[in-house]
Amino acid sequence: xxxxxxxxxxxxxxxxxxxxxxxxxxxxxxxxxxxxxxxxxxxxxxxxxxxxxxxxxxxxxxxxxxxxxxxxxxxxxxxxxxxxxxxxxxxxxxxxxxxxxxxxxxxxxxxxxxxxxxxxxxxxxxxxxxxxxxxxxxxxxxxxxxxxxxxxxxxxxxxxxxxxxxxxxxxxxxxxxxxxxxxxxxxxxxxxxxxxxxxxxxxxxxxxxxxxxxxxxxxxxxxxxxxxxxxxxxxxxxxxxxxxxxxxxxxxxxxxxxxxxxxxxxxxxxxxxxxxxxxxxxxxxxxxxxxxxxxxxxxxxxxxxxxxxxxxxxxxxxxxxxxxxxxxxxxxxx
Amino acid sequence: xxxxxxxxxxxxxxxxxxxxxxxxxxxxxxxxxxxxxxxxxxxxxxxxxxxxxxxxxxxxxxxxxxxxxxxxxxxxxxxxxxxxxxxxxxxxxxxxxxxxxxxxxxxxxxxxxxxxxxxxxxxxxxxxxxxxxxxxxxxxxxxxxxxxxxxxxxxxxxxxxxxxxxxxxxxxxxxxxxxxxxxxxxxxxxxxxxxxxxxxxxxxxxxxxxxxxxxxxxxxxxxxxxxxxxxxxxxxxxxxxxxxxxxxxxxxxxxxxxxxxxxxxxxxxxxxxxxxxxxxxxxxxxxxxxxxxxxxxxxxxxxxxxxxxxxxxxxxxxxxxxxxxxxxxxxxxxxxxxxxxxxxxxxxxxxxxxxxxxxxxxxxxxxxxxxxxxxxxxxxxxxxxxxxxxxxxxxxxxxxxxxxxxxxxxxxxxxxxxxxxxxxxxxxxxxxxxxxxxxxxxxxxxxxxxxxxxxxxxxxxxxxxxxxxxxxxxxxxxxxxxxxxxxxxxxxxxxxxxxxxxxxxxxxxxxxxxxxxxxxxxxxxxxxxxxxxxxxxxxxxxxxxxxxxxxxxxxxxxxxxxxxxxxxxxxxxxxxxxxxxxxxxxxxxxxxxxxxxxxxxxxxxxxxxx
Numbered sequence: 031x032x033x034x035x036x037x038x039x040x041x042x043x044x045x046x047x048x049x050x051x052x053x054x055x056x057x058x059x060x061x062x063x064x065x066x067x068x069x070x071x072x073x074x075x076x077x078x079x080x081x082x083x084x085x086x087x088x089x090x091x092x093x094x095x096x097x098x099x100x101x102x103x104x105x106x107x108x109x110x111x112x113x114x115x116x117x118x119x120x121x122x123x124x125x126x127x128x129x130x131x132x133x134x135x136x137x138x139x140x141x142x143x144x145x146x147x148x149x150x151x152x153x154x155x156x157x158x159x160x161x162x163x164x165x166x167x168x169x170x171x172x173x174x175x176x177x178x179x180x181x182x183x184x185x186x187x188x189x190x191x192x193x194x195x196x197x198x199x200x201x202x203x204x205x206x207x208x209x210x211x212x213x214x215x216x217x218x219x220x221x222x223x224x225x226x227x228x229x230x231x232x233x234x235x236x237x238x239x240x241x242x243x244x245x246x247x248x249x250x251x252x253x254x255x256x257x258x259x260x261x262x263x264x265x266x267x268x269x270x271x272x273x274x275x276x277x278x279x280x281x282x283x284x285x286x287x288x289x290x291x292x293x294x295x296x297x298x299x300x301x302x303x304x305x306x307x308x309x310x311x312x313x314x315x316x317x318x319x320x321x322x323x324x325x326x327x328x329x330x331x332x333x334x335x336x337x338x339x340x341x342x343x344x345x346x347x348x349x350x351x352x353x354x355x356x357x358x359x360x361x362x363x364x
Numbered sequence: 365x366x367x368x369x370x371x372x373x374x375x376x377x378x379x380x381x382x383x384x385x386x387x388x389x390x391x392x393x394x395x396x397x398x399x400x401x402x403x404x405x406x407x408x409x410x411x412x413x414x415x416x417x418x419x420x421x422x423x424x425x426x427x428x429x430x431x432x433x434x435x436x437x438x439x440x441x442x443x444x445x446x447x448x449x450x451x452x453x454x455x456x457x458x459x460x461x462x463x464x465x466x467x468x469x470x471x472x473x474x475x476x477x478x479x480x481x482x483x484x485x486x487x488x489x490x491x492x493x494x495x496x497x498x499x500x501x502x503x504x505x506x507x508x509x510x511x512x513x514x515x516x517x518x519x520x521x522x523x524x525x526x527x528x529x530x531x532x533x534x535x536x537x538x539x540x541x542x543x544x545x546x547x548x549x550x551x552x553x554x555x556x557x558x559x560x561x562x563x564x565x566x567x568x569x570x571x572x573x574x575x576x577x578x579x580x581x582x583x584x585x586x587x588x589x590x591x592x593x594x595x596x597x598x599x600x601x602x603x604x605x606x607x608x609x610x611x612x613x614x615x616x617x618x619x620x621x622x623x624x625x626x627x628x629x630x631x632x633x634x635x636x637x638x639x640x641x642x643x644x645x646x647x648x649x650x651x652x653x654x655x656x657x658x659x660x661x662x663x664x665x666x667x668x669x670x671x672x673x674x675x676x677x678x679x680x681x682x683x684x685x686x687x688x689x690x691x692x693x694x695x696x697x698x699x700x701x702x703x704x705x706x707x708x709x710x711x712x713x714x715x716x717x718x719x720x721x722x723x724x725x726x727x728x729x730x731x732x733x734x735x736x737x738x739x740x741x742x743x744x745x746x747x748x749x750x751x752x753x754x755x756x757x758x759x760x761x762x763x764x765x766x767x768x769x770x771x772x773x774x775x776x777x778x779x780x781x782x783x784x785x786x787x788x789x790x791x792x793x794x795x796x797x798x799x800x801x802x803x804x805x806x807x808x809x810x811x812x813x814x815x816x817x818x819x820x821x822x823x824x825x826x827x828x829x830x831x832x833x834x835x836x837x838x839x840x841x842x843x844x845x846x847x848x849x850x851x852x853x854x855x856x857x858x859x860x861x862x863x864x865x866x867x868x869x870x871x872x873x874x875x876x877x878x879x880x881x882x883x884x885x886x887x888x889x890x891x892x893x894x895x896x897x898x899x900x901x902x903x904x905x906x907x908x909x910x911x912x913x914x915x916x917x918x919x920x921x922x923x924x925x926x927x928x929x930x931x932x933x934x935x936x937x938x939x940x941x942x943x944x945x946x947x948x949x950x951x952x953x954x955x956x957x958x959x960x961x962x963x964x965x966x967x968x969x970x971x972x973x974x
């Protein structure tokens with residue numbers, strides 16, 4: 031138990047250090063962009079005003095409101111102080127909306143789209159990969175090239191193909207939005223059906239691409255494991271095939287679990303392509319527009335979410351690894 | 365696996381439902397035959413309903429395109445880009461100047477009422493202007509320099525112009541702009557907001573116009589009000605008590621019960637929805653728009669059924685930065701580049717032919733409408749106009765000016781160094797980027813190196829509005845399109861010296877061009893009413909502009925695009941179509957998306973197909 035505590039104590043220390051570094055970078059990097067969002071807001075307000083002094087006054091007022099008149103380190107401490115209370119300030123691009131408001135209305139859609147898509151893609155991919163390794167023959171001959179093809183299709187390519195084929199030509203799926211263009215959200219079967227039908231294309235555009243990559247990885251790992259000595263020995267001992275496959279799957283899965291954890295950690299950013307192409311609501315497209323409009327507070331907040339998610343997932347992974355693989359556990363206690 | 369997918373879907377649904385609001389009453393599925401769908405105006409969630417606020421991302425209710433949008437809040441007058449006239453909305457058609465143009469008077473319609481049933485009065489107009497000046501909102505900062513005060517009682521209003529040192533009005537034209545561009549807010553409501561925010565300017569500007577329960581608190585005068593909005597759409601519902609059904613205004617209610625606008629991620633998504641009949645009116649640029657009906661056979665149309673398809677009143681322009689020595693010193697260089705550009709290619713590539721050519725609307729300071737084209741003497745400046753692609757002429761100009769290629773590297777030199785310029789516009793503005801490429805190509809043909817960096821829009825904005833910048837040599841921006849103050853306002857943006865040295869300059873003369881003669885001519889225009897004198901002034905200004913070339917227009921472009929799908933609604937504005945006013949007169953309806961300026965008249969004439 032002592033070794034356990036020491037191991038995780040050390041881990042937590044490094045995670046905290048990484049977190050602090052990430053927060054500082056999240057804050058500083060967007061602010062190094064050669065843009066002046068306060069000037070944009072001033073411009074929209076002052077349009078037509080030729081009185082230089084009046085324009086300067088408006089500019090100063092907004093500098094004060096956003097705190098951009100303070101030196102960078104003071105801005106940073108203010109940001110940290112507010113962030114602890116869940117207040118990320120006001121957005122530049124959607125001013126006067128608050129960053130927290132923007133994120134809270136978008137993040138549900140992103141999680142609802144990404145989490146099931148990542149899990150389904152991961153499970154289907156690994157299952158098919160393991161089956162291909164185990165069955166080989168015809169199944170593998172078809173699956174491998176298909177998987178290779180799918181895993182190499184860029185996400186935006188897959189999304190556009192699905193949109194054009196199913197949305198524009200076959201007209202079996204809607205092309206934009208999270209629910210029907212003629213509805214407002216309410217609790218009814220029609221609305222739920224509409225949400226599901228709008229969910230289809232973005233969902234499959236993510237799933238199909240990830241199936242390929244997962245299947246290829248799992249297949250290689252499984253083939254490697256199937257040829258391992260312990261498999262041959264187990265067969266020699268007459269252990270049932272099903273049992274052996276169980277061992278093989280568990281061993282081959284390790285690197286795949288890492289992949290799953292990381293894709294869950296980065297899902298906020300990963301939703302970008304599907305969200306933009308299908309005009310689907312969510313945090314990915316919010317982040318994209320924040321970057322293009324130099325909306326520092328929104329960029330810092332969304333990147334902070336990604337940082338925290340990756341750190342948490344990596345930390346959990348360390349714990350889960352111990353359970354999945356006793357060898358890792360042994361190493362952790364050393 | 366089935367269970368897993370079912371579970372995943374269930375999780376997804378619960379989550380998506382939890383992030384969206386529920387409508388308490390009314391239609392939850394909008395009847396298609398009672399709803400007019402839009403695209404291309406609203407690109408993100410609505411963040412405010414406050415008509416005296418700032419930076420609203422509420423394009424359907426609080427914005428201007430081809431005139432102010434008046435579906436929810438209303439202006440005193442409506443601007444018609446086709447005939448260049450103001451038509452009464454909240455006010456009667458009786459506005460009049462006194463002799464020396466220091467006072468403008470008009471009356472408010474007797475029928476005009478707020479949504480709470482109270483009368484619209486002079487007090488509302490006065491308070492809207494006064495609060496604007498006090499909190500420095502758009503109205504205050506735009507019109508404060510031109511309006512001294514507004515006074516009046518009951519339904520009578522007098523606007524007192526600000527006077528210059530000579531006792532003349534600073535600019536009567538800007539006061540006409542005020543009439544058609546200022547959304548009038550209710551005086552009582554302004555007082556409430558003022559008190560609720562303790563008179564703090566920033567807090568008043570940021571007030572979103574909703575109460576803690578998220579309900580609209582702002583009284584309005586327009587035919588529609590907020591029904592529903594979230595991150596994906598905004599819906600307006602008709603107010604069947606709208607005062608405008610009075611005979612003194614429209615005499616009836618607008619045809620659609622609902623106006624809805626979904627947020628599309630980009631133009632492609634909006635175009636797909638238009639093709640599918642999910643959008644009726646699209647304010648988007650669609651490349652080769654004619655393919656939709658010619659090739660695809662869809663019931664889609666535009667104002668003109670042939671090129672240029674729409675009314676082009678905008679003049680996207682390449683501005684020369686006078687902080688760059690070689691540019692400031694050599695008008696010949698400025699003119700040579702402008703002469704060598706292939707404008708037909710820009711029209712073909714950037715606008716897919718949706719712009720009148722420079723043969724059809726010769727280069728001047730005017731937009732291509734008949735009203736503005738009549739405002740200068742075409743013959744007097746014919747020798748100065750160019751249609752482009754004139755490489756020989758451009759080379760001859762440069763040779764004559766002494767800008768030569770002395771070291772034989774294919775590029776001309778200035779002070780012994782290769783002339784190397786940039787031509788810049790924001791990244792992703794593909795039609796503008798195509799135009800900048802043509803400028804660079806023109807440079808290559810005449811021995812001037814021109815590169816085309818495309819910064820993100822926000823970076824571009826920060827640089828081009830800085831009067832001291834030397835980063836962009838040539839950059840693209842559009843001057844004013846069409847308002848009552850135009851073409852003066854636009855010409856002032858091209859050559860007026862008011863904007864020289866102004867920091868955060870979003871107002872005009874972005875190249876910081878200085879010309880005392882032009883500035884003096886410009887100062888005479890706002891108070892000149894004699895048409896012949898006006899024409900002479902504009903002709904002189906055109907001569908200076910085409911000789912000095914402080915900037916050059918690259919194409920003509922609509923203030924708002926207008927493409928409609930006629931599968932549900934029909935009788936949209938088309939070439940020559942008119943609206944019958946209460947007094948029986950016929951007025952041309954501009955294709956300003958059924959929402960902007962006098963274009964809103966179209967809402968009253970729409971009919972269902974079949």
